[in-house]
Amino acid sequence: xxxxxxxxxxxxxxxxxxxxxxxxxxxxxxxxxxxxxxxxxxxxxxxxxxxxxxxxxxxxxxxxxxxxxxxxxxxxxxxxxxxxxxxxxxxxxxxxxxxxxxxxxxxxxxxxxxxxxxxxxxxxxxxxxxxxxxxxxxxxxxxxxxxxxxxxxxxxxxxxxxxxxxxxxxxxxxxxxxxxxxxxxxxxxxxxxxxxxxxxxxxxxxxxxxxxxxxxxxxxxxxxxxxxxxxxxxxxxxxxxxxxxxxxxxxxxxxxxxxxxxxxxxxxxxxxxxxxxxxxxxxxxxxxxxxxxxxxxxxxxxxxxxxxxxxxxxxxxxxxxxxxxxxxxxxxxxxxxxxxxxxxxxxxxxxxxxxxxxxxxxxxxxxxxxxxxxxxxxxxxxxxxxxxx
Numbered sequence: 001x002x003x004x005x006x007x008x009x010x011x012x013x014x015x016x017x018x019x020x021x022x023x024x025x026x027x028x029x030x031x032x033x034x035x036x037x038x039x040x041x042x043x044x045x046x047x048x049x050x051x052x053x054x055x056x057x058x059x060x061x062x063x064x065x066x067x068x069x070x071x072x073x074x075x076x077x078x079x080x081x082x083x084x085x086x087x088x089x090x091x092x093x094x095x096x097x098x099x100x101x102x103x104x105x106x107x108x109x110x111x112x113x114x115x116x117x118x119x120x121x122x123x124x125x126x127x128x129x130x131x132x133x134x135x136x137x138x139x140x141x142x143x144x145x146x147x148x149x150x151x152x153x154x155x156x157x158x159x160x161x162x163x164x165x166x167x168x169x170x171x172x173x174x175x176x177x178x179x180x181x182x183x184x185x186x187x188x189x190x191x192x193x194x195x196x197x198x199x200x201x202x203x204x205x206x207x208x209x210x211x212x213x214x215x216x217x218x219x220x221x222x223x224x225x226x227x228x229x230x231x232x233x234x235x236x237x238x239x240x241x242x243x244x245x246x247x248x249x250x251x252x253x254x255x256x257x258x259x260x261x262x263x264x265x266x267x268x269x270x271x272x273x274x275x276x277x278x279x280x281x282x283x284x285x286x287x288x289x290x291x292x293x294x295x296x297x298x299x300x301x302x303x304x305x306x307x308x309x310x311x312x313x314x315x316x317x318x319x320x321x322x323x324x325x326x327x328x329x330x331x332x333x334x335x336x337x338x339x340x341x342x343x344x345x346x347x348x349x350x351x352x353x354x355x356x357x358x359x360x361x362x363x364x365x366x367x368x369x370x371x372x373x374x375x376x377x378x379x380x381x382x383x384x385x386x387x388x389x
Contacts, residue, residue: 030346036353037381039117044378046110046122049084052130069133070362070375074140080375081109081133107132107146114371114382123157135175136184138207145175152210163210178228179269179304182207185226214251227269234261258289268301271308292344305369310388312372313337314363333357336372340388347389
């Protein structure tokens with residue numbers, strides 16, 4: 001999902017609790033509690049320069065928000081990344097005056113201790129693209145993508161492996177990791193049309209080796225996601241007039257329909273056996289299509305702990321929108337909905353206390369599901385989550 005769509009979808013969130021679906025016997029209402037950040041750190045001094053916005057378009061230039069990423073590399077470390085330049089240029093100038101080829105782009109990272117918020121390292125790496133960041137983590141290792149260059153790093157920040165993605169005239173490849181972080185699906189950002197049908201090549205990569213495990217082409221005009229064993233897609237997106245379905249396949253099997261979908265849904269695996277459909281009719285499904293939970297209000301993306309026992313759904317409220325003045329407003333983080341898998345239910349609704357978190361946000365959950373992080377522009381905050389119920 002693009003950053004624009006992800007933020008737009010997030011603004012539809014509410015702070016209402018989930019309701020129980022027909023296959024779920026648990027009827028306990030979620031506990032409502034308040035949560036304040038353990039710590040809050042402004043990273044602007046650590047970034048070392050202004051963030052560069054994403055730029056696209058040929059005949060006409062468009063600028064988006066700067067690309068950032070946020071991950072827990074393990075239960076004790078959280079990392080945020082930013083794309084900057086060492087060149088002394090006016091950030092307001094057009095990219096045609098300061099092209100990426102002439103700028104020494106850098107992917108800058110800040111690693112922090114989750115207990116104290118202290119910064120342990122601030123490495124930087126050269127980048128081929130403004131759309132760069134960390135795209136997957138697994139057992140302390142992490143993978144960066146800087147244009148078509150993909151690199152695996154160890155916990156000591158030493159480069160271990162490198163993968164060069166094929167060049168594409170359609171733009172950079174986008175990465176979609178599995179919930180465990182063991183595998184990554186790479187797809188081009190833009191679709192290629194063949195005889196009126198949109199098709200994408202795909203690469204299924206093992207994180208710890210950067211070995212391409214599987215490859216092929218996928219016909220799609222909706223969202224695609226993976227677990228370590230399966231790929232899921234929505235066969236129709238909201239911009240098309242069609243009858244969307246949820247389809248699944250393995251690396252060597254054919255697509256199989258498992259459920260109906262709406263045109264405003266986005267799948268994400270929670271673990272090998274479950275996926276969360278965010279959008280108009282959010283719900284938790286087994287991989288055979290059985291509904292486990294439904295949520296009464298529109299929802300944004302779920303963020304799953306790598307151990308597969310918990311996921312969270314941030315809940316925002318739109319403020320400041322004035323339609324007559326064409327002012328779009330901004331999202332304000334109000335709550336975090338916490339879902340535990342055994343038994344499967346919404347366990348908590350955590351109301352956010354402390355300084356207001358509004359505007360651009362990136363989220364992450366620790367591998368064991370005990371901590372939740374928010375990157376709000378250049379400020380990172382970490383929240384302690386209640387124990388699994």
